[in-house]
Amino acid sequence: MDPDANKPERIEWQGKFITAKTRGRWEYVSRSRGIKAAVILAVEDGHVLLVEQYRVPLGQNCIELPAGLIGDHDDGEKDDPLAAAGRELEEETGYRAGRLINRGNFFSSPGMVSESFTLVQACDLTQTGPGGGVEGENITVHRVALSELEQFIESKRAEGCGIDVRLLLLIGANMLKGE
Numbered sequence: 001m002d003p004d005a006n007k008p009e010r011i012e013w014q015g016k017f018i019t020a021k022t023r024g025r026w027e028y029v030s031r032s033r034g035i036k037a038a039v040i041l042a043v044e045d046g047h048v049l050l051v052e053q054y055r056v057p058l059g060q061n062c063i064e065l066p067a068g069l070i071g072d073h074d075d076g077e078k079d080d081p082l083a084a085a086g087r088e089l090e091e092e093t094g095y096r097a098g099r100l101i102n103r104g105n106f107f108s109s110p111g112m113v114s115e116s117f118t119l120v121q122a123c124d125l126t127q128t129g130p131g132g133g134v135e136g137e138n139i140t141v142h143r144v145a146l147s148e149l150e151q152f153i154e155s156k157r158a159e160g161c162g163i164d165v166r167l168l169l170l171i172g173a174n175m176l177k178g179e
Contacts, residue, residue: 017069030114031069037115038085039067039166041103042095042122048149048170049093049125052140052161053133062162063142063153065169066092067117085120093141094131098124108165146170 004024012027013020019032031037042049042065055062068088071079082100090096103119133139144152150171153163168175 028112028114034071036070036081037067037117038070038081038088038120039065039106039117040085040089040097040120040122041065041169042089042093042097042125043146043170044123044125046146047143048146049089049095049122050142050144050167051092051131052142052156053138055162058162060160060162062164063156063167064164065166068092070118081118082120085118085122089122090128090131092131092133092137092139094127094129095122095125096128097122098126150174 004026007024009021009023011019011021014032017032017035019030021028021030040049049066050063051066052061052063054060066089068084068091070081070084082102086097086100099122101121101123103121105116105118107113107116109115131139131141142152149167153167153171157163
């Protein structure tokens with residue numbers, strides 16, 4: 001066991017959405033108020049839905065799977081991961097899922113962030129609008145053929161976009177094959 005595991009946790013700073021903490025020699029951040037995240041894997045008919053948006057911490061646009069916070073609305077902790085995922089998918093991409101499947105909880109960067117996310121698979125998609133997010137968000141929706149995903153990622157990287165690590169979920173198998 002790590003020698004700092006049983007040390008007291010101290011809150012160094014807390015904002016509306018994140019909290020900076022220390023425990024022994026460790027510094028890390030967590031989501032405030034029990035807020036969690038849902039990440040949506042929407043793959044259908046050989047295509048995946050991706051979003052592109054400016055991310056202030058990166059100082060650039062980023063290509064990501066659609067995602068959103070669970071519990072950041074008025075209903076707070078009562079928010080269900082699948083309901084939040086369905087709402088965020090439609091807001092961000094303009095697609096509604098006929099079926100949502102909880103694929104489990106995962107940790108984003110466990111050496112620095114205690115945040116976890118629920119991976120939700122979206123099935124039976126129907127386009128209901130253009131997407132783009134809610135007011136204040138400027139999201140570009142990309143429907144990308146899986147057969148062209150690696151080229152799409154490389155072209156976006158060449159344009160100066162960041163690439164979210166979760167996209168390894170979609171391209172990692174080819175890397176393991178040595179392709």
